[in-house]
Each structure stands twice: as C-alpha cells, then as structure tokens.
Amino acid sequence: MIGRGLAYLPEPLRRVGYVSLILGIGIPLLLRALGFEAGPAAAALLRGSVGSAYAITSATLVRATPLILTGLSVAIAFRAGVFNIGAEGQLLAGAAAATAVSLLPTLSHSRWSPLVALVIGAVGGGLWAGIAALLRARFHVLEVISTILLNFVAAYLVGYLVRGPLQEPLHIYPQSSTIAVVARLPRILPSSRLHVGFLIAIFVAVAAWWTVRFTAAGFRLRAIGANPDAARVAGEIDVARTGTRAFIVSGAIAGLAGAIEVTGVTFALYENISPGYGYTGIAVALLARLDAGGVIASGLLFGVLEAGASAMQRDAGVPAVVVSIIEAFIILGLVVAWPLHGAARRTPRVLQEVATPADQ
Amino acid sequence: MLQIPSGTLATAFAEATVRTATPLMLASTGELLIERTGIINIGLEGVILGGAFGALVGATHWGGSAVGLGVSACAGMLIALVFAAATLGMGADQIITGTAITLLALGGTGTLYRTIYGATGSSLSIDTSARLVIPLLSRLPVVGTALFAQPPITYVAFLLVPLIWWFLERTHAGLALRAIGENPAAALAAGVPVTRIRFLTTLVSGALGGVAGGVLVLSQAGTFVEGMSAGRGFIAIAIVVLGRWHPLGVGLAAFLFAATTSLQYVTQALGINVPYQLILALPYVLTLAALAGVGGRATPPATLARVE
Numbered sequence: 148m149i150g151r152g153l154a155y156l157p158e159p160l161r162r163v164g165y166v167s168l169i170l171g172i173g174i175p176l177l178l179r180a181l182g183f184e185a186g187p188a189a190a191a192l193l194r195g196s197v198g199s200a201y202a203i204t205s206a207t208l209v210r211a212t213p214l215i216l217t218g219l220s221v222a223i224a225f226r227a228g229v230f231n232i233g234a235e236g237q238l239l240a241g242a243a244a245a246t247a248v249s250l251l252p253t254l255s256h257s258r259w260s261p262l263v264a265l266v267i268g269a270v271g272g273g274l275w276a277g278i279a280a281l282l283r284a285r286f287h288v289l290e291v292i293s294t295i296l297l298n299f300v301a302a303y304l305v306g307y308l309v310r311g312p313l314q315e316p317l318h319i320y321p322q323s324s325t326i327a328v329v330a331r332l333p334r335i336l337p338s339s340r341l342h343v344g345f346l347i348a349i350f351v352a353v354a355a356w357w358t359v360r361f362t363a364a365g366f367r368l369r370a371i372g373a374n375p376d377a378a379r380v381a382g383e384i385d386v387a388r389t390g391t392r393a394f395i396v397s398g399a400i401a402g403l404a405g406a407i408e409v410t411g412v413t414f415a416l417y418e419n420i421s422p423g424y425g426y427t428g429i430a431v432a433l434l435a436r437l438d439a440g441g442v443i444a445s446g447l448l449f450g451v452l453e454a455g456a457s458a459m460q461r462d463a464g465v466p467a468v469v470v471s472i473i474e475a476f477i478i479l480g481l482v483v484a485w486p487l488h489g490a491a492r493r494t495p496r497v498l499q500e501v502a503t504p505a506d507q
Numbered sequence: 508m509l510q511i512p513s514g515t516l517a518t519a520f521a522e523a524t525v526r527t528a529t530p531l532m533l534a535s536t537g538e539l540l541i542e543r544t545g546i547i548n549i550g551l552e553g554v555i556l557g558g559a560f561g562a563l564v565g566a567t568h569w570g571g572s573a574v575g576l577g578v579s580a581c582a583g584m585l586i587a588l589v590f591a592a593a594t595l596g597m598g599a600d601q602i603i604t605g606t607a608i609t610l611l612a613l614g615g616t617g618t619l620y621r622t623i624y625g626a627t628g629s630s631l632s633i634d635t636s637a638r639l640v641i642p643l644l645s646r647l648p649v650v651g652t653a654l655f656a657q658p659p660i661t662y663v664a665f666l667l668v669p670l671i672w673w674f675l676e677r678t679h680a681g682l683a684l685r686a687i688g689e690n691p692a693a694a695l696a697a698g699v700p701v702t703r704i705r706f707l708t709t710l711v712s713g714a715l716g717g718v719a720g721g722v723l724v725l726s727q728a729g730t731f732v733e734g735m736s737a738g739r740g741f742i743a744i745a746i747v748v749l750g751r752w753h754p755l756g757v758g759l760a761a762f763l764f765a766a767t768t769s770l771q772y773v774t775q776a777l778g779i780n781v782p783y784q785l786i787l788a789l790p791y792v793l794t795l796a797a798l799a800g801v802g803g804r805a806t807p808p809a810t811l812a813r814v815e
Contacts (some may be wrong), residue, residue: 181622230602232549277794284530286799291549291602293742293798296791303791307784429606464807468733471614478607479589482599 157491162242163444165478166434170452173343175475177255178465188463195458196259196451204339206457209412211450213238213421215348216404216441218449219355220397220433226359228372233279234401235292235425236301237272241402245269245303245409246313246416246497249326265406267349272402273395275301280394284387288392298425306418324415344407349443356439367404368393389493423471427453430474433481449474516776526727528765530555530719532664532758533752534743536671537715539757542747543675544705545688545810547601550590551716551766552740556722558583560616562780563731564623565721566633572725575633575717576660579725584710591709595702610741617733632730640718648768658726660718666717668758675754684708688808706744718742738791745794749801752808760797767793 174192174324177186196207217234224231245268279297282288306321308314313323334343359365369390370378378384402423413420431449435441452470460467538551539551548554558804561582566575590608593599638656643657675681686694687701724731746764750756767790773783 161515172578181618211593213591232602232606282795282799288795288798289748292741292745293795295549295738296745296795299738299741299797300788303788307782310784311782426610428612429603433603466618466691468614468617470619471610472618473614475607475614476613478610479593479599482603482607483597488674497800 149192158391160441160444162436163434163441163448166481167448169429169480170473170477172449177469177472181304181465181469183463183465186319187457188465190450191459191462191465193460195241201339202234202454202458204336204341206454207447207450208345209450210454211446212342212345212348212410212411213404213424214431214449214453215352215408215443215446217401217424217429217447219348219352219439220401220404220425221427221428221432222435222439222442223355223368223393223395223400224397226372227368227390228375228429229283229390229394229397230289230291231276231279231294231394231397232278232291232426232429233297233398234404234428235421235423235500236294236298237275237398237401238405238408238421238425239298239301239305240275240405240457241272241400242420243301243308243313244268244402244414245307245406246326250313250324250332254330256327256329257317261332261410264330264410269399269403272405273399275402277395277400280391280398280500283394284391287307300341303415309417315415320417321372324369325415326410330410331414332407340412342407342411342480344411347403347407348446351403352439352443352446355400364392401428421452427474430478433478459468462490485489511781515716516773519776520766520769524762525661525768526764526765527725527809528762529657529661529664529763530722530739531552531743531746532553532668533660533722534716534719534740535718535746535757535761536754537662537712538743539747539750539752539754540671540684540715541705541708541712542752542811543685543808544708545691545808546594546705547744547811548570548587548590548608548709548712549602549605549744550612550740551585551712551743552554552603552736552738553609553612554583554586554713554716555720555723555736555740555743556609556612556616556734557586558717559735560620560720561717562721562724563620568724571699572637575725576721579717579721582713583720584713587709587713590713591706593711595638595706604791611736613734615809616731620731629644633724637665659754660722664722664759668754672754687807690811691810702772716743719743728779733766736798740793742790745798748807749794749797751801752806763797764794765791770773 175189178185178188195202197203219232219239220234245264248254249260249264250268254263275297279290279293283290302318309323311323315322315324334346335341335343337344359368367378367382367384368475370384371386371389375386381385389461405421406419409416427449431442431445434445434448452473456470457465459465511712520525528686534551534555538548540550541548555632558579562579565578566572566770585606589611590604593604594601637658639662640656684704686697686699687704691701699731701716723735728735742764746760749760750758770789771786774786
C-alpha cells in the first residue's frame with residue numbers, strides 16, 4: 148500500500164522513501180538481533196528525531212545540515228569520476244580556518260564576521276582538497292588513498308591547533324576560545340537551535356542541482372564522469388582540468404559544512420567536532436544517486452537517523468554506533484541493488500593513466 | 508631534559524619500529540595479494556578492526572593468545588567474505604563497498620563490544636603474548652631485542668615477505684594470480700578459475716588483516732578500544748602503492764613507515780620541542796610525499812579496482 152504510493156514520487160524521493168520503509172522494518176529487527184528491546188528503542192529514536200517540533204528543528208535539522216553538505220560534496224566529486232573520500236578532512240580544514248578567522252580581534256566584533264568565516268571555511272576545504280587534486284593531476288596519486296591520508300593529517304592538525312595556536316587562553320582544555328556572539332550564525336527560530344546554516348545548505352544544494360543540470364560546466368562534469376574518453380574526443384573537454392575543478396568545489400562544500408558547524412552549532416573548535424560527517428556523506432550521496440537535489444532528502448533521512456540514535460543511546464541505552472551498522476547496510480544494499488553506471492562505477496582515471504603512459 | 512644513554516634510546520627506537528611494523532606488514536602483504544589479482548579492498552581498515560575484536564573475544568572466552576590470533580583470523584575472513592560477496596558475487600563497486608565494510612566493522616565491533624562487555628569494558632585487560640627469545644642473537648647490541656626477542660607472530664610477519672615473493676614469482680599458483688590481475692580474460696581462456704582464485708585470495712588477505720588486528724590487541728595494547736585500528740588499514744593500502752606492488756618493496760615500505768612513526772619516541776626522549784600531534788601526522792605526510800615520488804613510475808596491476 149505504502150509501496151504503491153511511493154511509486155508516484157519523483158525518482159530520488161522514491162528511493163529515499165523505499166529505504167525509509169526498509170529501515171522502519173530493519174532497525175527493530177537489528178535491535179532485536181543485538182538483544183535490545185526493540186519497542187522502547189525505536190520509540191526513543193522517533194521521539195528524539197521527529198517526536199516534537201523541538202526535536203525536528205533542534206536535533207534533526209541541525210544534524211542534517213552538515214550531512215546535506217558533505218553528501219553534496221561527495222556527490223559532485225563522484226559525478227566527475229573523482230573518488231573523494233576526504234570530505235571528513237576537508238570539513239575539519241574548513242572548521243579550523245573558520246575558527247581562526249572568527250577569533251581574529253579585528254573581525255570578531257563585525258557583523259560581517261559569520262559571512263567571512265563561511266567563505267574562509269570553504270576556501271580552507273577547497274585548498275585541502277586541492278592538495279589531493281594536485282597530487283592526482285601532477286603525480287598520479289590515487290585520490291582514494293591521498294584523501295584518506297589527508298583526513299588523518301587534518302585530524303592531527305586540529306589536535307595540534309587546539310593545544311597550540313588556537314587553544315583557549317587558560318590553556319586547560321584542548322579547545323579554542325568560544326567565538327563572539329556577533330560572529331555566530333543567526334538562529335532561525337528563537338526557541339530552537341536551528342540556525343541559518345540549514346537554509347544555506349538547502350540553497351547550496353539547489354544551486355548545485357541547477358548548475359549540474361543546466362549549465363555548460365555541469366554538462367562537462369556529467370560528461371567526464373559518464374565517459375571520459377568520449378568527453379575528450381567528441382566534446383573536446385579538458386578532462387583533467389574539469390576533474391580538478393570538481394574536486395576543489397567538492398572540498399569547498401565540505402569546508403563550508405565545517406565552517407557552518409563552528410559558527411552555527413559548536414562555537415568553538417575541538418578535536419571530535421565531526422562524528423564522521425564526511426564518511427556519512429558518502430552514504431548520503433549514494434542514497435541520492437549522486438543527484439544534488441536528492442541529497443536534501445537523503446541528508447534529512449540521515450539527520451533523523453543520527454539525531455534519533457543519540458536519543459536512543461540516552462533514553463534506551465542502545466549504543467549510538469548502531470547507526471554505523473545501519474549506514475553500512477544502506478550503502479551495501481544500494482551499491483548492490485542500484486549499481487551506479489557511469490561515474491562512480493568507473494576505474495579511477497589515474498589508474499588508467501598510470502597503466503598507460505600519460506602523454507599518449 | 509632527560510639524560511638517556513644513546514644505546515638505550517637506539518634500542519627503544521628499534522623495538523618501537525619492529526612493533527609498529529608487524530601489523531602493517533601482515534595487513535599490507537595481504538592487501539598486496541588481492542591487489543595483484545586486480546582487487547582493491549579499501550575495507551582493510553574494517554578487517555583489521557574485526558580481527559582486533561575477534562582477538563579480544565577469543566582471548567577472553569577461550570583463553571590464550573594463540574586462540575586469540577586464530578579467532579582474529581576468522582573474524583578478518585568473515586569481514587572479507589562480506590566484501591567478496593558484494594564485489595565478486597554481486598558486482599558492486601569495490602571502493603564504495605570497501606568504505607561500507609569499514610563502517611560496518613566500526614559499528615559492529617563497537618556495538619558488540621558494549622553489548623558483550625558492557626560500557627565499563629575499558630578495564631578489560633588481556634595478558635599480552637609471551638616473547639620468543641632467540642638465544643645469542645637477542646644479545647646483539649641495539650637491534651638484538653628488537654629483532655630476536657619478539658612475540659612469535661612478529662617472526663611470521665617478517666618471514667611472510669620473502670615467502671610471498673617466492674609464491675608470486677616462483678610458483679604456478681603465483682603466476683596464475685598475477686595473470687588474473689593483468690589480464691583476467693586471457694587467464695580465464697588459459698583455464699585459470701579467475702573468480703575462485705580472487706575469492707580465495709580475498710579470504711587469505713582477510714585472515715592476514717584479521718591477524719594484524721589481533722596483534723594490536725594481543726601483543727601490544729592488551730585490550731580492545733573502539734576504532735583502535737586508527738587508520739592502519741588505510742596506511743597498509745598506501746604501503747602497497749609505496750612498495751610498488753612488489754613484496755620486498757612492500758616489506759621495506761612498511762618498515763620505513765614504522766620507523767617514521769617511532770620517531771616520536773626519539774623526539775620525546777631527547778626533549779626536542781616538536782608538538783606531539785605534528786609528529787603523529789608526519790608518517791602520513793611522508794607517505795603522501797613518497798606516493799607523489801613513486802606515482803609516475805609505479806605500475807599497478809592492469810585491472811586494479813575494475814569490476815568485471
């Protein structure tokens with residue numbers, strides 16, 4: 148019955164609908180299998196995510212904001228055939244850059260501070276991805292490996308910053324000072340934690356969807372992901388340059404997510420600022436079938452899941468890491484049930500170029 | 508500043524290097540094997556984590572580090588089996604599946620750990636495995652204890668490198684395995700059971716990755732911590748590239764990475780004022796730099812990461 152109704156929804160929404168349906172049955176079964184009481188746990192999950200207006204705005208939508216952006220970051224890179232697994236590191240780079248700027252004495256009392264922080268965060272993420280993009284284009288280093296290594300470097304770098312240059316003045320806690328109230332993103336509703344960053348994420352997703360769908364740059368992106376050889380020969384597209392641009396834009400979006408997290412939610416930098424948003428972004432992007440518009444829907448679903456998991460741990464004693472199992476099953480199920488033709492299914496370009504001399 | 512005799516410091520550095528290198532060698536030689544058949548398992552991180560948890564279960568429920576290592580090998584194979592079923596069985600993308608496998612292991616081990624041992628499991632400790640001291644050789648200056656007074660699994664890890672070289676380069680089975688990575692169609696036409704060998708190799712590499720995780724628990728930490736693989740799986744994959752898909756190169760690369768990681772002990776002991784976090788990041792940065800240096804010249808197996 149519900150399944151029949153879902154069939155009338157547009158494509159990415161329908162997929163998210165089906166997966167929600169499967170999760171509705173699967174999560175209680177998984178909880179039972181692990182020996183928890185499924186009823187109270189599932190009730191806690193729903194109460195904590197969609198049970199009240201406060202839960203929806205302050206938990207789910209706040210949590211969905213970085214997931215929509217990292218999902219978008221991954222989707223754009225994968226679309227171009229770039230396996231950017233580094234959204235996590237790019238997010239951290241963006242968060243660190245945004246914190247540094249927000250704490251500058253000259254800027255911290257300006258009402259332009261949040262805007263500057265977001266821009267600098269995006270630049271930071273873009274530069275961090277740029278390292279891997281450069282290694283890929285110039286030195287044929289697989290971006291899968293370089294981005295993962297850079298995730299670790301970024302994590303250690305944040306660890307250093309919050310104990311060194313950016314540490315709070317008393318030097319007690321491994322975290323930065325709290326940023327000034329003017330430097331924070333405004334709240335949308337006075338009674339909830341929901342901030343303007345959510346609207347920015349939606350706007351960026353819609354803009355990305357429109358760009359990919361209707362502009363020449365978007366066409367080039369889709370062309371090199373679908374078939375780089377055809378794009379090069381028939382479309383006279385510079386595959387390497389288009390891939391590099393997509394890579395950097397992907398990093399900038401992840402960096403923006405980090406900047407929004409600092410200026411909208413945490414107001415300070417510390418080591419575990421991201422509970423794996425960058426990795427969850429891969430699941431978000433795959434569920435949306437790499438469609439920028441679909442990322443909004445799948446980001447919201449994962450927001451429900453993660454916000455609910457926190458409530459489930461708090462109220463029903465079910466460890467929140469259960470969500471990683473669920474995410475893994477979603478990715479595995481999707482990649483088996485709906486194989487991605489074109490972009491993400493191709494051999495990374497670098498491997499082909501390394502295997503055959505690049506100057507051919 | 509602490510005054511430490513330079514001999515003691517060199518010994519500590521050598522011991523730390525060998526200790527760090529052991530799990531990396533096990534995991535990266537396993538990854539080398541499957542990559543030579545044309546498969547890349549980004550989920551190695553998850554395999555190691557599964558092995559670490561397996562070692563904990565094995566050692567606490569049945570006792571003994573040998574049993575622990577056996578269970579860790581089985582746990583690694585189990586996780587590799589999920590990977591093999593999705594990629595070889597159902598044609599799913601290797602890189603995305605590998606990422607999912609890591610998430611699965613992270614969530615699975617974390618949940619099971621809390622379910623079985625409770626939230627206070629952190630006090631859990633296991634006797635780390637005994638050292639097999641080789642007489643005379645272990646008394647050599649500086650490298651004696653580092654090389655010849657180690658848990659038995661360390662010797663296995665170091666012997667694995669020449670053994671795998673011999674297997675790949677000097678046996679028929681090794682030739683078949685390499686042929687699959689370079690040209691599966693030709694190998695199939697020559698009568699090589701391509702999918703079966705890929706499947707078996709994935710399981711073998713899963714066992715090696717699992718044992719690598721077991722080593723972390725049984726001969727190093729003596730306990731299990733959520734996410735304790737701490738990126739070693741990804742490092743092992745980088746080591747395979749760094750070693751140019753050659754067993755001896757991989758062994759050397761694992762050693763170099765371990766030595767860089769162990770530098771932290773030297774800087775600490777000498778009181779050199781370099782931030783700890785930056786020293787920890789150094790091996791990753793150097794690996795990136797080394798990959799850039801190797802990048803243009805190394806030739807991966809021709810069909811690596813391509814789905815048939």
